[in-house]
Amino acid sequence: MSNVSATPPSNRRVDLSVKIRVHPWLKIFRRIAWLPAIVVACFAPQAAAAERPNIVIIMADDMGYSDIGCYGGEIDTPHLNRLAERGLRFTQFYNTSRCCPTRASLLTGLYSHSAGMGGMVNKRATGKGTDSPYQGFLNDHCLTIAEALKPAGYNVLMSGKWHVGEQRPNWPTDRGFDRYFGLISGACNYWKVDEGRQMALEDQPYTPPADGSFYMTDAISDYAVKMVDEYGRRDEPFFLYVAYTAPHWPLHAWPEDIEKYRGKYRGGWEALRKQRHARMIEGGIVDADWPLSPLDAKPWDNLSEQEQAEFDLKMAVYAAMIDRMDHGVGRIVEQIQAVGELENTLILFLADNGGCHENPVRSEVPGTPPGPRDSYLAYGKNWANASNTPFRRYKHWVHEGGISSPLIAHWPAVVKSGKLTQQVGHVVDLMATCLDVAGADYPETVDGKSIHPLDGKSLLPILEGKQRTGHEMLFWEHLGSAAVRQGDWKLVSAEGGPWELYDLSKDRTELNDLAKTHPEKRDELLAAYRAWAKKTGVRPPKKSRKNRKHK
Incomplete structure (x- = not known):
């Protein structure tokens, strides 16, 4: 991303003491295997500090608990599966059941109400905020991960969906991020920017090219890869937040990706739920003693041949969107490896809520099938019921189907390969985890304003294979x-x-x-x-x- 001008630093002054100070040459020293032992010994305390990991958090949007392969799904996700095989999977990790609140909790380590995002985003808000639990953008009594890690010597980067502040001064570059590309708003056409939606590059509005080459998921991956390529070669560690919009509606995917899944869902949602449930039990993701929740969908056999074909196509597009996101994850991981940082990079993958029951029909050309830019459809409650196997309900509700998320943790230097953990975690824990592994403190005040104490607790003990003292409630x-x-x-x-x-x-x-x-x-x-x-x-x-x- 060297062709993009640097973003001015955040104007928020953080009174933050930092536990670790790193000499810029130390990262070079630790990579020279033949460095004389006496020199290594002299620099031992600082060298340990230089081992602070890079941190990459990747989040899917509106993806069910059982959709990806390593959590029981049939969708082809080899790159996420590989992270799971070489890392740790949580079976009891939670989000907040909706996009805006989950993003607020992830970024701040607070329950979303304390960050000002108890509900959905306020598209018209332009001020600094009143500290209302439902004001609809991040308030001044919370601190983002970017604002906390930057003073600790991290380069802080983001590619993807923001959705916790639509207007300035509530954009990512206003809240600590050095670099940003992505969708400021919520749900949007994958091929273009819908009217009323906003994208940004750094701190300026961005309009995608109109030549047919733009696809939101690929663009998010492209910029994430560029950021790793540039900042992974620097002496300082980096934090990268990649927030995909996939597989949130509208159902948009490349034709070749859709074709890969056409016909695979003609067996219907009942059969899909049973198949996924069996794999989840076999893989230790769920307990065989927990019955599969009742079907909350129309019987597949009661549908006409045409209806079955239409529903098969919807699920094929949905699967194609996850497939393309997984491909992007693979590119990001490959680039981290290319810059020599995979061993000491903590990668976390999760979803912002469960599968989505919503059924918008907003196609610009009525009758257009799901996939191309003129369509605007969702896969609906019937398939969402399968996405959330084996749980009840969906996005928006706080039964297990709405709040249960995969969490994959990959960190070769620390995490043992191929493990499952039943320890309970919550999205509020991610901020505390980042601070813990980075060795950064959390301030009580910023610009003279009090900062809410963290609600989250670090996941580091779990990543290290230990038993964590979890949340009382x-x-x-x-x-x-x-x-x-x-x-x-x-x-x-x-x-x-x-x-x-x-x-x-x-x-x-x-x-x-x-x-x-x-x-x-x-x-x-x-x-x-x-x-x-x-x-x-x-x-x-x-x-x-x-x-x-x-x-």
Whole structure:
């Protein structure tokens, strides 16, 4: 990316003490194998500091728990599978059930309400914010990973979807990132920028070329690769956040990628769920004692031949979008290896929420099948039910189908190959993990304003193969759906509906409601949730007819 002008540094002054200071020559010294032992010994303390890892966080958008190969899916994801085979997979990792809140929690290490993103983004907000839990952009009482790692000597880079602040001064380069390319807004056409959406290159608006060469997923991968190529060769470590829009609707993919999957889904969603569930059990991802949740879809055999063909095409395009994203992940990893940094780079891969039940129909040319730029369709609830195998519900809800995410951790210098962990983690933990491995402190104030204490806890002990002292409780709230988890107990409500209680060790598919048989545990968790909600500024839920649907 040497042809792109450097971005001015963030104007936020961070009062942040740094644990580690690295002499610029040390990274060179540690790569010279024949350096005399006496010199190495003299520089031993600083050399250890120079081993701080690069950090790469890669996130998919609206991807179900079981979609990728290493979590039971049939979609061809060799590069993610390879990271899993040589790294660590979490079986109980959580997001916040929706794109904006998850991105806010990832970036800040806070529950999204504390960062100002309890709901969705405010497209019109231009000010510094009022510190409202639902203001719709990051507030001034939170710190981004970029703002924390930059003073610690990291180059901080991002390629992809932002979606936590639509207007200046709320863009990535306003919140600490040195370099940025991507989509400032939410869902967008993959072949062009929709009206009302924004893309940016550094701190300026960006318009993709109109010659048919632009495809959002490839562009995000291209810039990520360029950033690694440039900054991976420097003396300082780098942090790179790659936020794909795939496989979020609209269903857009290259024809050759779609063709690879045409016809593979003619067996229907019932068969797909059963096949994935069997592989997940065999691979140790889920427990065989947890029944597969009830089908929440039309019976496939009741569909006409034409309907089956149309649904097969939708799922084929969806699979093609994940396939293309995996290809981009492979290119990024290959470039990290090319600059000699793969051994000491922590790579984390996750999803921002579960598979999406939404069904927008906004095609510019009605009747256009999914895939090309004139179409604007989604794969719908029926296939999302399969994406979230074996769990209930979808994106937006905080039952397991909405909040369960793959998490792959690859770090050859630290993480042992091919392991699974059942230890529980949450997206708020990623900021704490980055600070921990980078040796950076977290400030109490910035520009004289107090910074909320971190809600997250570092995952580093888990990455090192140790037992972590986890969270006493975890909390969720989004648009009235709410949950609290304590150990294996989970209390959950859908959009103001009845509170349900589950023992996740025996019933993670949430089919056996124990609220009436264990009223004391229900009341204990409900009291804890209400105390957290009051402290955090969570709105009381509104009753909704929707909670009767999508069981």
